[in-house]
Amino acid sequence: MLVKNFHDLPQELQCEEVCPYFEILNQRRTSLLCKSIFDRVIAAGMLIVLSPVFLVLAIMIKRDSEGEVFFRQTRVTQYGRTFGIYKFRTMVKNAESLGAQVTSQNDMRVTKVGNMLRSCRLDELPQLINILLGDMSFVGTRPEVPRYVAAYTNEMKATLLLPAGVTSVASIAYKDEDQLLQNAKNVDEVYINEVLPGKMAWNLKSIKEFSFLQDIKTMIDTVLAVLR
Numbered sequence: 001m002l003v004k005n006f007h008d009l010p011q012e013l014q015c016e017e018v019c020p021y022f023e024i025l026n027q028r029r030t031s032l033l034c035k036s037i038f039d040r041v042i043a044a045g046m047l048i049v050l051s052p053v054f055l056v057l058a059i060m061i062k063r064d065s066e067g068e069v070f071f072r073q074t075r076v077t078q079y080g081r082t083f084g085i086y087k088f089r090t091m092v093k094n095a096e097s098l099g100a101q102v103t104s105q106n107d108m109r110v111t112k113v114g115n116m117l118r119s120c121r122l123d124e125l126p127q128l129i130n131i132l133l134g135d136m137s138f139v140g141t142r143p144e145v146p147r148y149v150a151a152y153t154n155e156m157k158a159t160l161l162l163p164a165g166v167t168s169v170a171s172i173a174y175k176d177e178d179q180l181l182q183n184a185k186n187v188d189e190v191y192i193n194e195v196l197p198g199k200m201a202w203n204l205k206s207i208k209e210f211s212f213l214q215d216i217k218t219m220i221d222t223v224l225a226v227l228r
Helices: 019-026 028-047 051-064 112-119 127-133 156-161 171-172 177-181 185-208 212-227
Strands: 072-077 082-088 136-139 162-168
Touching: 019 082, 019 156, 019 185, 028 051, 028 072, 028 127, 028 136, 028 177, 028 212, 051 082, 082 127, 127 136, 136 212, 162 171, 162 212, 171 185, 171 212, 177 185
Parallel strands: 136 162
Antiparallel strands: 072 082
């Protein structure tokens, strides 16, 4: 939940660019409470129902390539707190040491099963665990790695007022993000300077328009986007 007073925020968020976003969310605490309850209840139910799917995908991943079933990476969530995000592993073992922090189209590190999981967004399913733990929400700014968060402008830091999300309006708009990076000589540099500002503009707009019902709409739009 959102802290009660602006001055209770971490020091790096106590800037004039973040203040208007805090005031918007402060007036919508009922929606924030509904969002929090909805996240935990639905995540718990989905983990139970989808447990057979988790088992099948785990077997497919292990048979396809060497490495663990789950991939964990340090990301940043509400108030700048770091956490370990859960995903099904879609890349070769030790992929992070072999390339950029984001994935471009035709990335040679992606496995055969991993490519299938990514195309259907099934690699994101384990994030239900993160939602249940309170690290994430169904809808919110996608959690970035610390090095990308370090590049945030003061206004971008407003996205850290809420838990990171599995999906967002920005995620839908940039669902083919890997295609934008496929010809980049320096993927990290292009992501920070060209892709990230565009995504954050969507995320900041979503905070201004935040409501629990808007979150539900974003979830439905995400499912439709994946099906398309």
